Amino acid sequence: MAWIFLIFSGIAEIIAVNGLNLILRKKNVTSFLVLILGLATSFTLLSFAMQDIAMGTAYAIWTGIGTVGSGIVGIIFYGESKRPARIVFMAMVLSAAVGLKLIS
Known part of the structure; x- marks a missing residue:
């Protein structure tokens, strides 16, 4: 169950970072809520x-x-x-995370 929590925590972190990007683009209540709820859920x-x-x-x-x-x-929604x-280095980060899972 801990690994499921960790995966969903990472997804919530992505949502929080997206909220931060939304705040930088347009400061409104919705953007701040996305950031705050994403961070709270993630942590x-x-x-x-x-x-x-x-x-x-x-x-x-x-x-x-x-x-x-x-x-x-960022690639899909923000151009x-x-x-x-960039893709190669993101794949390297992902492979390192998988490697940590395999040896844990």
Whole structure:
């Protein structure tokens, strides 16, 4: 169950980062709510996950999900760079997270 909490925590982190981007584009109540609810959900689920998963592993995977997920959201919805090198490095982050799961 801890791994499920960790995955959903990472997804909530992506939502929070998207909320931050929304705030930078247009300051309104909805943007702030997306950020606050995303962060609250992310940290709550991360704390649940860390009850069974080592702190270093949980944090590394959480940041990896957030980093790669936010990059993908940026590419799809905000027209950010799709350069091959960027995709390769995001894949490296993702493979490192999978590697941590495999050895944990």
